[in-house]
Structure formats: structure tokens, C-alpha cells
Amino acid sequence: MTMRAADTVFEAQLRAAMPGLWLGTPEPRHLEEPRGRFRGVGALLAKPASVEAVSGVLRACHAEGVAVVPLGGGTGLVGGQVTEVGAPLILSLERMAGLRSRDGQSMVVEAGASLQQVRDWAEAAGRRFPLGLASQGSAQIGGCLATNAGGVNVLRYGNARALCLGLEVVLADGTIWHGLRQLRKDNTGYDLRDLMIGSEGTLGVITAASLRLVEPPAEEGTAFFAVPSPAAAVALLELAQGRLAGCVSAFELIARQGLSFLREVGPEVQFPFAEDPEWMVLIELGLPMGMEAEEAFADLFEAAGELVLDAVIAQSETQRLAFWTLRESLPLANRRIGAISSHDISVPVAEIPDFIETARAMLAEMGDYRINCFGHVGDGNLHFNVFPAPGKRREDYLQSREAIKRAVHDLVAGAYDGSVSAEHGVGRLKAEDLERYEDPAKLAMMRAIKAALDPRGILNPGAVLRE
Amino acid sequence: MTMRAADTVFEAQLRAAMPGLWLGTPEPRHLEEPRGRFRGVGALLAKPASVEAVSGVLRACHAEGVAVVPLGGGTGLVGGQVTEVGAPLILSLERMAGLRSRDGQSMVVEAGASLQQVRDWAEAAGRRFPLGLASQGSAQIGGCLATNAGGVNVLRYGNARALCLGLEVVLADGTIWHGLRQLRKDNTGYDLRDLMIGSEGTLGVITAASLRLVEPPAEEGTAFFAVPSPAAAVALLELAQGRLAGCVSAFELIARQGLSFLREVGPEVQFPFAEDPEWMVLIELGLPMGMEAEEAFADLFEAAGELVLDAVIAQSETQRLAFWTLRESLPLANRRIGAISSHDISVPVAEIPDFIETARAMLAEMGDYRINCFGHVGDGNLHFNVFPAPGKRREDYLQSREAIKRAVHDLVAGAYDGSVSAEHGVGRLKAEDLERYEDPAKLAMMRAIKAALDPRGILNPGAVLRE
Numbered sequence: 059m060t061m062r063a064a065d066t067v068f069e070a071q072l073r074a075a076m077p078g079l080w081l082g083t084p085e086p087r088h089l090e091e092p093r094g095r096f097r098g099v100g101a102l103l104a105k106p107a108s109v110e111a112v113s114g115v116l117r118a119c120h121a122e123g124v125a126v127v128p129l130g131g132g133t134g135l136v137g138g139q140v141t142e143v144g145a146p147l148i149l150s151l152e153r154m155a156g157l158r159s160r161d162g163q164s165m166v167v168e169a170g171a172s173l174q175q176v177r178d179w180a181e182a183a184g185r186r187f188p189l190g191l192a193s194q195g196s197a198q199i200g201g202c203l204a205t206n207a208g209g210v211n212v213l214r215y216g217n218a219r220a221l222c223l224g225l226e227v228v229l230a231d232g233t234i235w236h237g238l239r240q241l242r243k244d245n246t247g248y249d250l251r252d253l254m255i256g257s258e259g260t261l262g263v264i265t266a267a268s269l270r271l272v273e274p275p276a277e278e279g280t281a282f283f284a285v286p287s288p289a290a291a292v293a294l295l296e297l298a299q300g301r302l303a304g305c306v307s308a309f310e311l312i313a314r315q316g317l318s319f320l321r322e323v324g325p326e327v328q329f330p331f332a333e334d335p336e337w338m339v340l341i342e343l344g345l346p347m348g349m350e351a352e353e354a355f356a357d358l359f360e361a362a363g364e365l366v367l368d369a370v371i372a373q374s375e376t377q378r379l380a381f382w383t384l385r386e387s388l389p390l391a392n393r394r395i396g397a398i399s400s401h402d403i404s405v406p407v408a409e410i411p412d413f414i415e416t417a418r419a420m421l422a423e424m425g426d427y428r429i430n431c432f433g434h435v436g437d438g439n440l441h442f443n444v445f446p447a448p449g450k451r452r453e454d455y456l457q458s459r460e461a462i463k464r465a466v467h468d469l470v471a472g473a474y475d476g477s478v479s480a481e482h483g484v485g486r487l488k489a490e491d492l493e494r495y496e497d498p499a500k501l502a503m504m505r506a507i508k509a510a511l512d513p514r515g516i517l518n519p520g521a522v523l524r525e
Numbered sequence: 526m527t528m529r530a531a532d533t534v535f536e537a538q539l540r541a542a543m544p545g546l547w548l549g550t551p552e553p554r555h556l557e558e559p560r561g562r563f564r565g566v567g568a569l570l571a572k573p574a575s576v577e578a579v580s581g582v583l584r585a586c587h588a589e590g591v592a593v594v595p596l597g598g599g600t601g602l603v604g605g606q607v608t609e610v611g612a613p614l615i616l617s618l619e620r621m622a623g624l625r626s627r628d629g630q631s632m633v634v635e636a637g638a639s640l641q642q643v644r645d646w647a648e649a650a651g652r653r654f655p656l657g658l659a660s661q662g663s664a665q666i667g668g669c670l671a672t673n674a675g676g677v678n679v680l681r682y683g684n685a686r687a688l689c690l691g692l693e694v695v696l697a698d699g700t701i702w703h704g705l706r707q708l709r710k711d712n713t714g715y716d717l718r719d720l721m722i723g724s725e726g727t728l729g730v731i732t733a734a735s736l737r738l739v740e741p742p743a744e745e746g747t748a749f750f751a752v753p754s755p756a757a758a759v760a761l762l763e764l765a766q767g768r769l770a771g772c773v774s775a776f777e778l779i780a781r782q783g784l785s786f787l788r789e790v791g792p793e794v795q796f797p798f799a800e801d802p803e804w805m806v807l808i809e810l811g812l813p814m815g816m817e818a819e820e821a822f823a824d825l826f827e828a829a830g831e832l833v834l835d836a837v838i839a840q841s842e843t844q845r846l847a848f849w850t851l852r853e854s855l856p857l858a859n860r861r862i863g864a865i866s867s868h869d870i871s872v873p874v875a876e877i878p879d880f881i882e883t884a885r886a887m888l889a890e891m892g893d894y895r896i897n898c899f900g901h902v903g904d905g906n907l908h909f910n911v912f913p914a915p916g917k918r919r920e921d922y923l924q925s926r927e928a929i930k931r932a933v934h935d936l937v938a939g940a941y942d943g944s945v946s947a948e949h950g951v952g953r954l955k956a957e958d959l960e961r962y963e964d965p966a967k968l969a970m971m972r973a974i975k976a977a978l979d980p981r982g983i984l985n986p987g988a989v990l991r992e
Contacts (some may be wrong), residue, residue: 241944241947242904243675243904243906244946245673245951246946247723256716300743345813348824357815481712496714500704503702507978
């Protein structure tokens with residue numbers, strides 16, 4: 059579909075129709091994404107400060123057939139926030155960043171608030187908003203919902219979807235859907251909230267959300283357990299879940315390769331074991347009052363027998379933060395080394411060990427690579443990233459990148475019936491993968507729904523569904 | 526839309542096209558619903574035994590414009606399973622009731638399996654499928670998903686939606702969507718699973734589901750706490766959640782009126798307190814190893830101070846079951862008394878006490894009624910049911926029924942921004958309510974999606990969306 063440019067004529071129209079609207083020229087930060095895979099274009103930047111203003115902008119774009127790229131914090135890793143074609147209007151939610159209401163069970167926040175701000179608001183009410191991402195200082199809650207963000211606490215609390223009670227959304231033609239109910243249960247009609255969540259700005263623009271808050275656990279603790287293998291990690295998780303009634307808040311697998319990268323390029327972190335283990339898991343527990351986290355870890359260690367080689371339990375809040383700093387520094391070290399190909403995949407949890415072994419063997423036959431495989435093993439979600447051999451650079455492998463990605467994704471989607479986009483979304487990076495791996499019936503339904511809700515195709519064209 | 530009848534000519538066509546298909550005449554049980562509000566019609570009954578057979582039936586109905594009413598266990602309370610108009614084909618899933626696969630994390634079951642059977646399969650694997658309903662012996666898992674069933678453990682484990690990882694669905698034109706992935710995380714495209722869940726057979730026919738299993742908690746316990754008021758119940762829940770790190774598995778509010786009904790009409794149950802308290806809550810805890818449920822209840826009782834008047838902790842499995850029998854007998858006693866109007870509503874949890882008081886006062890001004898209000902207070906979900914004054918029968922109030930329902934629903938949807946269908950769905954009983962209370966933008970989106978996925982309108986016509 060050819061879209062009209064958001065040119066000076068359109069800009070003049072919009073200014074005339076909406077005198078108070080902030081309009082200007084996109085800055086570089088509005089056209090970039092973290093991995094530098096895409097260079098965005100944008101003819102006009104709008105920063106509406108209210109849902110009515112968002113509605114006005116979309117109404118005008120719909121009438122004129124102008125493409126709109128909704129923009130949150132810009133931290134997405136699949137190019138959902140930047141288009142490389144056309145002359146779209148960039149719709150930044152940054153001026154809609156307020157807290158509308160809050161009680162002990164939930165709160166209503168605007169889309170442009172950073173995830174960190176949302177977490178702080180919850181904490182100020184003695185509650186917790188348990189969505190945690192390395193990028194939470196910049197990521198905006200609207201973007202987290204538009205991409206159904208995951209992170210380190212999904213195991214216990216679910217992804218962004220599970221933490222959202224209601225939405226305010228502006229549809230393609232400017233219609234406002236007032237869906238900000240704060241209910242735990244609501245079976246009145248089709249679940250459009252979950253349809254919007256994860257649709258990456260292609261079905262509507264989320265302007266506010268009603269979020270679920272949880273009570274912080276009475277006792278919390280964090281530990282590193284060194285394990286002999288991914289199979290032991292999965293068995294340890296099962297043991298822990300059975301003993302601890304689902305009180306495992308995080309369970310993150312870390313490979314020795316990740317620690318080596320940290321030692322090689324930083325950032326500087328404290329390493330928990332004198333000698334880096336082949337595999338380790340970062341475990342966080344959130345327990346009832348009357349249980350001591352340290353004791354629970356000690357009991358788990360004892361019960362685990364040969365599933366565990368060694369353990370370090372955080373003895374202070376400082377140490378607890380240091381443990382998490384190591385985990386959250388892994389992506390930065392990866393970026394400094396420079397991955398040839400990164401894969402955000404998921405398989406059934408029980409298949410994790412087999413997948414890691416099979417994928418490694420497959421890649422070893424393809425060439426000389428280093429693999430750093432880490433992630434949310436309790437969700438069956440791995441960041442399986444392929445790096446150059448020592449002394450080489452990612453640029454040396456440009457020809458093999460596509461083959462590596464294809465091989466890993468074929469394996470995930472084929473033998474394991476897994477997902478090639480577990481938590482990062484589809485964006486533009488994986489729109490072709492979606493066509494390759496998704497069930498044709500699902501793709502046809504997606505296209506039918508897109509056509510029904512955005513008949514002129516103005517919302518984030520080219521993201522999720524290619525034209 | 527006028528549909529073609531599933532007449533003898535159509536039946537002959539279908540027999541010719543699908544020689545092995547079970548076809549016959551609907552029995553009374555295929556045309557009834559538990560409350561007797563609707564008398565169903567059906568010209569032809571099909572019992573396909575495979576997803577391919579379901580596909581064949583729908584392809585034929587789509588081609589000929591024959592209406593299809595998908596049927597599970599028939600326990601739904603809003604008439605979603607029976608139509609009173611036309612001459613539709615009744616599509617019973619009862620012959621698709623198998624277990625396709627199972628591991629420690631999930632299992633794939635066919636739609637026609639009863640919820641009890643599904644729970645038993647989970648238990649046989651040392652796991653739990655934590656969806657619990659009074660009707661679980663008859664309710665089928667396909668229907669539970671089609672209606673997004675709730676029940677007593679939603680507080681901890683979520684509703685049917687939260688326990689489903691993937692679906693196999695036959696669409697209106699017979700296309701099969703193979704979406705049975707067993708993944709905890711999957712962000713590949715629009716969330717069509719959640720769109721199908723809760724669509725009550727109007728967007729597709731669920732033929733199988735991949736379900737999430739959980740580890741049974743190491744320690745479990747059940748108790749009745751007598752509380753002075755609904756406000757105390759809500760405060761007690763908050764206290765319990767804060768102390769017990771979310772280990773509260775159920776928290777059910779019961780009014781003295783419900784106990785009086787049980788004493789009046791049975792069934793026979795054991796009453797926990799010598800004198801029925803004005804309000805009590807049934808609490809179930811599922812705790813980590815090393816914690817004693819009895820001790821946790823005792824600690825909670827002490828910490829609760831004036832929030833609690835008295836407590837009885839189950840001392841054996843027999844007593845635990847007796848506690849639950851009381852709770853699960855409430856709907857039967859209600860049915861024996863005969864409600865003038867029943868309301869499955871939800872409001873924000875913190876608003877529960879205020880809502881109960883306001884609704885009672887409102888009804889007291891309207892006439893002489895008894896109110897039995899009970900339910901899942903932790904979900905903000907009450908079954909707020911209005912009964913005849915002593916010595917009168919529901920038949921004496923037929924003129925006021927509509928006014929009562931309207932007044933309660935207006936209050937819920939208005940002042941409390943609540944839901945008039947918290948867990949039972951819309952069906953045919955509340956299709957008009959949906960039009961009255963739902964946001965017009967949501968209704969328009971629902972109609973657009975229905976038209977896009979079922980353009981001939983053959984799937985469960987009149988349910989959820991009126992014509």
C-alpha cells in the first residue's frame with residue numbers, strides 16, 4: 059500500500075486542526091534502535107499530551123492515508139519502532155507519562171511512563187509491579203505492553219500481558235477505546251486487551267494501562283548455584299518448585315561463555331565462584347513470613363544432591379544487587395563482543411537441555427563459533443547467541459549470518475515446535491520468519507484482523523506483517 | 526442473517542461427503558441448560574471424532590450457510606450452548622475426549638474431556654491442573670476454555686485463559702489452526718489464543734488444548750475464618766497475601782444467608798461454627814515445605830486481631846473436603862430456593878465492601894428480598910443473588926426480575942466500573958447487557974472481528990453478539 063508522506067502540507071493541515079499539538083522534526087533518537095540493524099525514517103514528529111490529541115493525530119493520518127510509527131522508549135530489539143521506508147509520522151508517547159490513579163491492588167498509568175517510574179510508583183504504595191527488564195530505565199510501559207515484554211520474573215508473575223488489567227487504546231481511525239477497567243475477572247466479550255498487547259502498534263496505539271500490583275514477598279533472597287549441566291538446572295527448578303510452592307521468583311541460566319565475555323570486555327562485575335563453572339543459575343526466592351531465604355537455599359542445596367556443585371547465597375542487599383548486576387551485564391558484554399546472530403527462542407522447558415546440545419553440535423559443524431546461551435530457563439526461553447571465534451570480528455562472518463539464523467530457527471520451529479520470538483516480538487526483524495514458521499491459518503487470521511481494524515494500513519506498516 | 530436449516534437434504538449431503546461421521550437427532554440433554562431459562566432447538570446432531578471431521582462438518586455448514594451450535598458439557602449458565610431460533614446443527618465434542626500427550630510441565634487434551642478427567646490426568650503425572658469448578662464432573666475442557674471459566678483458584682493460578690498454552694481450533698470455513706504449542710513464552714504475532722478463549726464458540730471451535738500444569742504445593746491447609754464484615758474479609762486477604770507471599774490458593778466469602786439456605790433446603794452439610802456468623806471466609810493455603818498450614822493459620826489469626834472473630838482449621842483430609850462441600854453446595858441450595866435474579870459481577874477488590882452495602886440498600890428500597898452474596902472475593906467477583914422473601918416464591922416476582930437485574934447491573938457498570946459478567950460469560954442471557962454497558966468502540970471491534978473470521982455468521986449465532 060502506498061502511503062501519503064507526512065509532508066509540509068499535511069503538517070500545516072494538522073497544525074490548523076490541532077493548534078496545541080506539539081509537532082516537530084524527528085531527532086536521531088527517534089529513528090534509532092539499540093542494535094543498529096535498522097535506520098529509521100520519519101518526516102514529522104508528533105508528541106501529543108492527551109488521549110484526545112492522539113485521537114486527533116490518528117484521525118488525520120487515517121483520513122489522509124499517512125503512515126504512523128508509534129514510539130515508546132525505543133529499546134525494542136526487533137525494529138518494531140523504526141521503519142526504513144516512506145515518510146511516516148512518528149508518534150511519540152513521551153509527553154503522556156503520568157500516574158492517573160493508584161490503590162493497593164492496581165494503578166492506572168500513561169503509556170509514556172518508563173518502566174522504572176511505574177515500578178517506583180508501585181513501591182511508593184508499598185506494592186510491586188513485577189515486570190523487570192535490563193532496559194527498564196528507558197523502556198516505556200506502553201511499549202512493554204505493545205510488545206508483551208518478558209524479563210526475569212515471568213516465571214512467577216507472568217509477562218506484561220499477565221500484569222495488565224485494562225487498556226486505553228486509540229484505534230486507527232482515531233476512535234478511543236476506553237477499556238481501563240481495574241478488574242481481576244471480566245468475561246464481557248472478546249479479549250481485545252490481549253489482542254492489543256503484543257500487536258506492536260499495528261492494531262492500535264496504547265495510551266494508558268491499568269496494571270496489577272502484587273504484595274512484595276515477606277522474605278526474599280538470591281543465590282548462585284553452580285550446576286553440572288542444563289539438564290541439572292531444569293531438574294533443580296522442578297525440585298525447587300515442588301518444595302517451595304511456586305515461590306521461585308527468578309531462575310536464570312548462565313553459561314561459562316557469558317562469564318568469559320564479562321572478564322574479556324566488562325563491564326566490571328563480581329564473580330561468585332573462584333573458578334567460573336560451566337553452568338550456573340541465579341535463583342531468587344520470595345517467601346512467606348517465617349521462612350528464612352538462607353535456610354530455604356541451604357535445604358534446597360542439600361536436597362539437590364548431585365544436581366548442584368556449589369552455591370553462594372547473597373548475605374546482604376549489596377551482594378544481592380551485585381548478583382543481579384552480573385546477570386544484567388550479560389547483554390552489554392555480548393554487545394561489546396558483537397554477536398553474529400542473536401536468537402530469542404523458546405522451547406518446552408523439558409526440552410531445553412536437548413536443544414542446547416543439538417544446536418551446539420549443529421553449529422560446530424557449520425563453523426568456528428563461540429556460543430553464549432543464557433536466559434529464563436523456567437520459561438523455556440533462551441537467548442542463544444552466536445559469536446565470532448577468538449581473534450575474529452562479526453564483520454568476518456557477514457556471509458554466514460543468514461545461514462546461522464536460518465539453521466537455528468529451523469531447528470527451534472521444526473524439531474522442538476518452539477518459538478523464534480519468545481519475548482522480543484516480531485517487529486521488522488522477524489516478519490519474514492513469521493511467514494516462514496507460523497501456521498498459515500494463524501497468518502490468515504492475523505491479516506483478516508489487521509484489515510478489519512486498520513483498513514487503510516496506517517499503523518506501523520511493515521511491522522509484524524509484511525505487505 | 527437467515528440461515529439454512531440443517532434439514533434432511535443437508536444431512537444427506539453431509540452423510541455422502543463424510544461417510545464415517547456420527548450424525549443423529551439431538552436428545553433433550555443437548556438442548557437444555559442448567560437454569561432452564563432457555564429451551565434449545567437443533568435439527569441435527571453431529572459428533573465428530575477427530576479434528577478433520579470437525580473441519581469437514583464446518584466446511585459443509587459454511588458452504589451451505591447452516592448455523593452451528595458447538596456443545597461441550599452443557600453446564601454454562603448464560604445460554605451460550607443453546608439457541609432458541611432456527612434449525613441449527615448441534616456440534617457435540619463428546620467423542621473427542623482423549624489425552625494426546627503429557628509431560629511434567631504441560632499436557633495436550635481434547636476438547637470433550639471433562640474438567641475432572643483433565644484434573645485426574647494431571648494428578649496421575651504428579652501435577653495439578655488448578656482449574657476448579659463446582660460443575661467439573663460434567664463441564665468439558667473445551668467449554669471451560671470457550672467461556673474462560675473461573676472458579677475457586679483464580680486468585681492464585683488465574684482463570685482458564687491463564688492455564689492454556691495453546692489451542693487447536695477449527696475456523697468457520699473448516700480451516701484448522703494448529704496452535705498447540707506448549708510454550709511458556711511466545712511472542713510470534715497476534716494473541717489469537719486469547720481471542721478464541723472466551724469467544725464462546727462464535728469465532729471458532731476449540732478441538733484440543735495444550736494446558737499448563739503446576740506442582741502441587743508441599744503443604745496444604747483449609748480453614749474457615751469468621752469475620753465481622755466484608756471490609757474485614759478484604760483486609761484479611763491483604764494481610765494474608767503480604768505475609769504469605771501469594772500462597773493463598775482460595776479465599777471465598779460466604780454470607781450467613783447462604784448458610785441459612787443450606788439449613789433450610791439442604792443439601793446436608795457440616796456447619797463449622799456453633800452459631801452461623803454474619804460473614805465467613807473459606808481460606809486455602811498451599812505452602813512451601815517446612816511450613817505447617819495449621820501454624821500459618823494460627824499466626825494469621827493472631828496477626829489479624831479484630832479482623833477475625835473465630836476460626837476453624839481443618840484437622841484432616843475428611844474435614845478439608847467437608848469444608849469444600851459446604852462451599853460447593855451453596856449454588857445447589859440457591860437453586861432450590863430459586864433466585865429471582867442472579868448476578869455474576871466483579872468490581873475492583875477494594876470496592877467489594879462498599880458495593881455490597883450500596884447494593885443491599887438499593888434493593889431494600891425496591892422491595893422485600895433476601896440476598897445471598899458469596900464468591901471469589903480475592904478476584905473482586907461476587908455471585909450477588911436476589912431471592913424471594915420467606916414464604917414467597919420466585920414466581921411471585923416475575924414482574925420485578927428485569928428491574929432488579931437492571932438496577933444491579935447499572936450499579937455495577939456505572940458507579941464501580943465493574944463487569945456484569947465476571948466469569949460466566951455473555952452467552953445469550955447477557956448479549957443485551959453487553960450492548961448496554963460495553964464501550965461502543967469495543968463492540969464495533971468485536972463485530973468487525975466476527976465478520977472477518979466468520980463472514981457467513983454460522984458459528985453460534987446470537988451468542989455474545991446479537992444480530
